Amino acid sequence: MVPTGSTTGRFEYAPAPESRSIVDIKASYGLFIDGEFVDGHGASFKTLNPATEETLAEIAEADERDVDLAVKAARRAFRGWSRMPGAERSKYIYRIARILQERARELAVLESIDNGKPIKESRDVDVPLVAAHFFYYAGWADKLSYAGLGPDPQPLGVAGQVIPWNFPLLMLAWKVAPALACGNTVVLKPAETTPLTALLFAEICQQADLPPGVVNIVTGAGRTGQAVVGHPDVDKVAFTGSTEVGKAIARAVAGSHKKVTLELGGKAANIVFDDAPIDQAVEGIVSGIFFNQGHVCCAGSRLLVQESVADELMASLKRRMGTLRVGDPLDKNTDIGAINSAEQLGKIRELTAIGDEEGGERWAPACDLPSSGYWFPPTIFTGVTQAHRIAREEIFGPVLSVLTFRTPAEAVEKANNTPFGLSAGVWTDKGSRILHMADKLRAGVVWANTFNKFDPTSPFGGYKESGYGREGGRQGLAAYLKGAEL
Template sequence: MASAPASASASASGSSGFAYAPAPESRSVVDIAPSYGLFIDGEFTDAADGRVFKTVSPATEEVLSEVARAGAEDVDRAVRAARKAFAKWSALPGSERAKYLFRIARIIQERSRELAVLETLDNGKPIRETRDHDLPLVAAHFFYYAGWADKLSHAGLGPDPRPLGVAGQVIPWNFPLLMLAWKIAPALAAGNTVVLKPAETTPLSALFFADVCRQAGLPRGVVNIVPGYGDAGAALVEHEGVDKVAFTGSTAVGKAIARQVAGTRKKLTLELGGKGANIVFDDAPVDQAVEGIVTGIFFNQGQVCCAGSRLLVQESVQEEFLDALKRRLSTLRLGDPLDKNTDIGAINSAEQLARIEALAETGEAEGAERWSPACELPSTGYWFAPTLFTGVTQAHTIARDEIFGPVLSVLTFRTPAEAVAKANNSQYGLSAGIWSEKGSRILAVADKLRAGVVWANTFNKLDPTSPFGGYKESGYGREGGRHGLEAYLAPSSPEGER
């Protein structure tokens, strides 16, 4: 398809006769201040040592704002504020806590356009995704857990489960506001207070959420936001005043956190890396499966822990399926993330782009065949064309390591047993997809896959009522659904004990 310069199609042919004019979302709906402080005890405040850092738009490399950088002293202040607030917050009836969560959910809905544009500017993902996926799910999580707040005794976790105390939460940059909702909503519903550290490349939506909390009248100290780098995250995890640690991010950091928490009383949930397998059988509906593969690996530029980054296609339909997949990739539009026509946005940071490029070069060096559609990349910002590798074996680095980018590795199989063996041949176990017209085959294969989430004839469909989490090096514990409450509650103690 031909395209407008602002949102370049991956196809250079323009043979279809259809043209896409730019449809930019207005930046004027969001007012980004020149600087932001830490959010501690209901107030924005400078870092104790005065340090700041800049947050940059991945699509343009422009500086969006300057943000206070939290250190150990700031984390200590935030934990103390959360501890002080815990006594009153946990003593509130669940129905009262629910009112605050409902207010937050409604305010997020009211401000969804503003927050979607903010997220796109700070993260680089297309506005279609932040507007139609992220923000509706953020509000849905707060609505859902608001409903649980006065029903905790019916969650199957004992007759009178109690909150743990202060939750220290560290979230990644790929879904900044959604990961915040996944963690804060169940923690507050259960009666805990929170200190959250957003990723250093995407701090703005968390700070805007702090304003949402003030708008909702949330008591001071119940939610605290401490933007910073890894040292702030480490200080939060290690703080003796933290009762519960929740981390989403890389497996390497998750392992380090597990070592730090080992031997302490702290509860821990980890949602780490993935190398999801998308299995396409010979009876799969080709067009539907192609759309699912595209969603599985190119949604959010492949920067998704549960991305379907390994395509296992049955050998008898490999040629037909890859031809259809390449045709579809040639219609994807890469460019301005604020353009509503854009399919592929910017990579989140220069560091992440360098990692993707290095792993793609490794794939070529190891003998896999690389293919990308004709695609002109913008001259500024961090960009990587949608890419697939064929001739991949299980020995290739790109079939084993999480690339966290828009790169698909294609392997083949002959029998269902071989598909299962190859899908499970990974240190990860977060997600998988199965494409077939036979329900019996889907159920039989799904039962054998060691993955926390298995999608059937779809991919990347998430819901606040459903648990999400992994096996093996993809972490442990579940977020979402009734299961997501368990990580923030302890069984009731004998009378008089706490």
């Protein structure tokens, strides 16, 4: 749905919908355990298309008995998989990567249907990165002894992995690929609102002839995740999601033998100095907060702009927001798709209402939202201070809080004044200032004159309440090997 603002010179595009025919969504799905799809012992639940609210499929909900079966299958498979030469493991991982490429269009369409994100993002960003992660870690499988992780690195065992709904397939790749490369086996629980691409990945594992039990996928909600994390025969826990749940996981595994990595929430500062190229910065701001409907843990949800250019930048940003297209995720012209669930939409509405009550000035481009599904327009709040909840709490939606600063020292102080520490962005023409800011900012990733750029060779993770451990790169191997530290 194209915004109806008064921006001049905007092209009006005819709809260009991607076909759903490439995807075959089954009426119901079981659990993937020991290389086969099986019925679960628990109830079932529905997964919905957030753009239309239509039911897509019935999904089996794994209970503790199902999780136990999956862990036992992973333990049996571990004996053979861990002893397999790295060069042989790499062949399986490489084969998975090639199949991911071959089925890329199918995966992209299914991700957009189940998640609500625009097809151009799932097609051009998510799925290519998924394949790239498997290619990258396939290359590491026979080189672990040369990775600086000890002379004889050994796998941990069974990895219990719990992933979120914002990047379902990409988060799977971040966790499964390094685990397999290091010789571990996996029990993975996808988010309850976005299980379909994980279940399609299970089919890909079968297509690649991956030995049974090396990857097991158990679907369900929070109780299923708790069963995975709490199982006594799980050696490694990897979680991406909210800080609240991450803290609960840390408490649950404290004192156990389990190795843990947590990639949690964020409230990233996107800092624009007065010498920054304004048009380039505006594109980075839009990408930083409106990409994937703001459903990004490292989203640049706090804009810190130097006072002397604040008016100019805000005028340019509003013009650019007036060109964003909100609507059908399968339309190739869509910039902002559907909010993933009614629950998440409710949270966004609650926090933005609090922003209004606290005196923030809300602005959004005029646009007609679809009558069915879960939608929220791209929104900015000005007149925001550090005390506002919308400047402190993670909204996880297409909402930007704008603050100003005068000096670099003030920018650093405001940027670091948060319990989170996942990411940040710096926009300036001076390389020395970029290096100075990167040194001072307490964030795991600092982007310079760009935002939301990822590569499988580069580690990602946070400080403070944004979690600990790193995913991606050589550093991502350490989380899946005994005694490995970087």
